[in-house]
Amino acid sequence: MNLNKKKGAELLIEDTVFIILNIVFISLLIVFVFSKTGSGANLEEIYSKKIALMIDAAEPGMQIYLNMEDAIKIAEKEKVDLNEGVVTIKDNIVTVKLREKGGYSYSFFNDVSVRRISPPPESENLNKGYIFLIDKKNDV
Amino acid sequence: MMYKHGGKLISVYWFFIIFIVAAGIIYMVLSFYNKPYDVRNMEVELLIVKISDCLSYGGYLNDSLINSGGHFSEEFKENFEKICSLNFSVEDFSNWKENDQFYLKIDLFNFDIIGEKIDSFEQGDRGLTTFCDLEGEYLPVCSKRSFYALDKNNTKYQIEILSIIKKTEKNA
Numbered sequence: 001m002n003l004n005k006k007k008g009a010e011l012l013i014e015d016t017v018f019i020i021l022n023i024v025f026i027s028l029l030i031v032f033v034f035s036k037t038g039s040g041a042n043l044e045e046i047y048s049k050k051i052a053l054m055i056d057a058a059e060p061g062m063q064i065y066l067n068m069e070d071a072i073k074i075a076e077k078e079k080v081d082l083n084e085g086v087v088t089i090k091d092n093i094v095t096v097k098l099r100e101k102g103g104y105s106y107s108f109f110n111d112v113s114v115r116r117i118s119p120p121p122e123s124e125n126l127n128k129g130y131i132f133l134i135d136k137k138n139d140v
Numbered sequence: 141m142m143y144k145h146g147g148k149l150i151s152v153y154w155f156f157i158i159f160i161v162a163a164g165i166i167y168m169v170l171s172f173y174n175k176p177y178d179v180r181n182m183e184v185e186l187l188i189v190k191i192s193d194c195l196s197y198g199g200y201l202n203d204s205l206i207n208s209g210g211h212f213s214e215e216f217k218e219n220f221e222k223i224c225s226l227n228f229s230v231e232d233f234s235n236w237k238e239n240d241q242f243y244l245k246i247d248l249f250n251f252d253i254i255g256e257k258i259d260s261f262e263q264g265d266r267g268l269t270t271f272c273d274l275e276g277e278y279l280p281v282c283s284k285r286s287f288y289a290l291d292k293n294n295t296k297y298q299i300e301i302l303s304i305i306k307k308t309e310k311n312a
Contacts, residue, residue, distance in 0.1 A: 107229065
């Protein structure tokens with residue numbers, strides 16, 4: 001009787017360990033998949049290309065608001081300056097930087113002047129995206 | 141005793157299968173997310189639209205760019221980028237600055253005589269045209285569109301625009 005009980009207890013422990021190992025393994029796999037989907041590097045590429053295409057399609061006089069909430073959250077976590085660092089446009093190249101040692105650049109062919117500004121403080125969109133002001137380029 | 145040994149054997153196989161499945165999932169996720177997003181199809185179409193809008197408006201050719209004989213003006217040929225508000229400069233990546241990443245060809249045809257080309261203008265790396273008929277990865281993206289327009293004398297023209305974008309290292 002004691003022997004049966006002992007065998008039963010061993011089986012229970014083995015099965016429990018087996019189930020726990022499975023759960024840990026699958027959890028690690030899920031964490032890996034989710035870390036890849038929302039990664040900073042991925043979003044840098046997506047937003048730099050999105051902004052470049054948006055500027056290519058734009059005309060002078062347009063003001064375009066782009067929601068970048070997911071990207072801004074990552075930038076805040078990585079302590080990137082939201083006002084200066086996340087989206088920079090120099091000449092005709094857009095650079096999106098969400099990590100301290102990251103960044104992705106993409107060029108646009110529309111020869112316009114683009115200014116990136118944050119939504120006004122009273123706006124509900126503050127820290128969720130940026131407004132892009134498209135203007136004719138002034139020849140210097 | 142037999143069941144105990146059998147149970148351990150099964151769990152070894154079980155974990156071996158799980159590792160194979162996990163390796164497959166990891167490989168699929170990495171190959172998907174490490175591949176860049178290819179936006180050139182949209183980019184090439186936007187470029188054609190921009191040039192079309194530069195050449196004509198409301199169905200009429202811009203007569204400061206195309207004279208009444210259907211020829212491109214010298215000013216257009218020399219200052220094409222400035223006139224059409226285009227900037228083909230690219231970022232300093234993988235020798236892109238040394239090799240043209242764009243190619244454009246604009247052909248003007250006589251609408252009444254099919255195939256009679258009146259004038260042509262091109263800019264960029266002509267060598268990219270050899271890739272247009274090929275299929276596969278890591279190739280430039282080509283697009284050809286045509287439209288019809290009138291000049292101020294109501295002479296009809298067909299304008300054909302071929303636009304090619306390379307930028308394979310960041311898109312393919």
